[in-house]
Amino acid sequence: MAERGSTVEERLRLLAAEVELPPAPELASTVRARLEREQLGQTTGRRPRARRSIAVAFAILLLGGSAAYAASAEFREAIRELLGIGAVEIERAPELPAVVAGAELGLGEAVTATAAPERAGFRLLSSTDPLLAAPDGVFARPLQSGAAISFAYRARPGLPTLPGAPGIGLLLTQLDSEADPGIVKTVLTEARIEPVRIGDSAGYWLGERDHVVAFPGTGSSAGAEAGEPLRAAANTLLWERNGVTLRVEAEISRPRAVRLARTLR
């Protein structure tokens, strides 16, 4: 029962909590099917040339493409919003920046597993999967607030060594989705970025060796540009859960990565 004397705004909020709107329908697949039919010329409509050119341009930009379109100001912001996941920004580029041989991983300082939650400043997600149960190393990279926590697992049969990360077979990084700076991934313009679903969460799978990863704000002793160590990355799954941005990098298949991701709660 609302107390007498409560403000109009408070009453409206109480009313809002009582309003039950019809559930939103699933539109994504329907819209996609309509657009695909249009592109195949199965429907007629106004301004077919303009429509086709725009659709093709966007398709080129997203799924395979030209550097000219990648640089197009009209699309840049849309793509940035589209491809950002939590604290990870994904940029497309016609060429990848040079990878710095021997660059630090940018994971920060080694900490104990028990110290990690306090350093993180947010609730770290944990996994029930045996593979992720006991990390061989835990690292904290300080951010403006809290830290990005990375769990490193040694390479072993079925878990090959990651490029540029001797002895490491899997990296799991967690950071607050509001973290600034976060992680920047640069991806080739024509590289395929596959949307995935991890339960209710949206994510991306980068399954080809055509992307590099950088951790802005960390230095490198190997001569990288100040604050931006770069290294080639292996298969990477990015997703967000409960305000935490997660990144798993390993030479494993997409289904296996998704199965692992689902165990992180």
Next chain:
Amino acid sequence: MDAYEEIVRRHQTTAFRVAYAICGSREDAEEAAQDGFVKAYRALARFRSGAPLRPWLLRIVANEARNRRVAQGRRAGLIERLQRVPGSGEAAPSLEPGLLAGAERGELLAALARLPAHSREAIACTYLLGLSEAETAAALSCRPGTVKSRLSRGLARLRAELERGGDDG
């Protein structure tokens, strides 16, 4: 196309709600939202660099919803529909028992219904649908500053209406 499908998935709930608030039925809202997303895809090249994507998408969906509402005759808005007795047959929004007393809820809805349409829509989008100022502006085809003033005037009027009704609002 995978990428655009993901864009639609991320914004479909809000888009549907905006369309529902404007055109008044689940079926019309679904079609308006769907048409809006298709038109947005065709118009991506005209998307203004630097602008956030969501309000732009919502503006297109809202226009579709308004066109549909005009084409099919004016329907009651969200607040008028909330005042109706459930069971009219149409998929209507329902009110679940909550913290507001029945009489209090009735007074509030009646006072809302007496507001000028512009203020009522701004309040419905902001408080009942939970849209941001920019999203409300997109849905109502006006500037964010206009949303602010409509909200301010609407809340002042609502307060006065409730006080006139013997409440402490």
